[in-house]
Amino acid sequence: MGVAGKGGLIPEGMLDTVKEAIRAGMSIISGLHEFMSDIPEMITMAEKHKVTITDIRKPKPRHELKFWTGRVKNVKCPKIAILGTDCNLGKRTTTRMLMHALQQAGIKSEMIYTGQTGWMQGSQFGFIFDSTFNDFISGELEDAIVRCWEAVKPDVILLEGQSSLCNPSGPGGSEFLLSGEAKQVILQHAPGRKYFHHFDDEQLEIPAIEKEIQLIEMYGSKVFAITINEQNLTPEQARQYKQQYEEQFGIPVIIPLQEGLEATVPLIQKITESYED
Structure with missing residues (x-):
């Protein structure tokens, strides 16, 4: 389906x-x-x-669901969250592309899926965020990360984000930053999308990208790269936003479907090295 x-x-x-x-x-x-x-x-x-x-x-039977325990603190590799400014933005696709780019560069990476499509695509570790009872989301996320670490010992774990911190219809993001201890974030944004997904008629506007970045930083995490979804943009317009955001935020901005994600590899290599130190 x-x-x-x-x-x-x-x-x-x-x-x-x-x-x-x-x-x-x-x-x-x-x-x-x-x-x-x-x-x-x-x-x-x-x-x-x-x-x-x-x-x-x-939903899983309740007796199979996990509470958050703090075991995530025993995971000895960086967790990077691929968050976004809205739903249906391509966060999963970017996460999978990033995982493959890292693997090709010899960096052992695994993805924690959090949606049904990630499960369908065969990802080994994860859970389905929006069908999990709220009390257990943090624990199920932690359990997926811990199982991944114990089974594979990757150099880096990538967390597929859901929705956005600012989306009133289903705010998401804090679980990845707090419960999943993702201290580094790649933020996906669609500059050509004015309203939140499914809320065009209500004219519910997506806040400026800097607001999402500020909220992420208030949780103690850092946005080290921005990825652009090209919806409603020409290739040239997407490149213009790329230049604008690079000048505005002083971090790399990538258009995944035009450029791939190889440019993030050296950045993540530095993150893994500093984590080991």
Whole structure:
């Protein structure tokens, strides 16, 4: 189900398409908040056609959920959070691109997924942020980081961010900075996007990027690079924002889909070396 509608509900008419897929012998994996496996008709059809329905956003049983314990302090490598100024901004894509760039440079890196697509793409460590009971988000994040460290001993752990600190519909970010102890941040921003995702009609404006940076710094973390999402921009406009932000903030600004993320490798190499010192 490569669909992420507002509120995670099944879009109108989608069930007919899913039924057609089941009749064709296809199993269903859904990342929606409305669960296919709770619909009696779908269960009956899946049994009849010998396929499975997997709702990956179903919350874990409570007895499997973890509270934050402080074990993250035993992780002896830097944690870098890839945060953003809004939802649906490409944070996961940037995180995966960064992981691959680091690995190609010989820096052992792992990604902690925090959304359903990261799970679908095969990431080994993580949890699904927005289907976890709020009391356990910090603990589930910590547990994923600790499991990653104990199993792989990477040089650096990358945390896929969710939403933004300023997004009133679902503020996110503090968990990565506090509970995940991410002291370094790459901030993803879409200069061509005026309103928060799904809130164009309400004209709910995204604050200036400097506000998000200031909030991150108030948590004791540092934004060491900015990445640009090119939505609603021409390539030339994206490059103009790149130059503007580099002059304004004095840090590297990267357009991942134009330039890749190799430019961050020496920066992260220095972070890992200083962490070891």
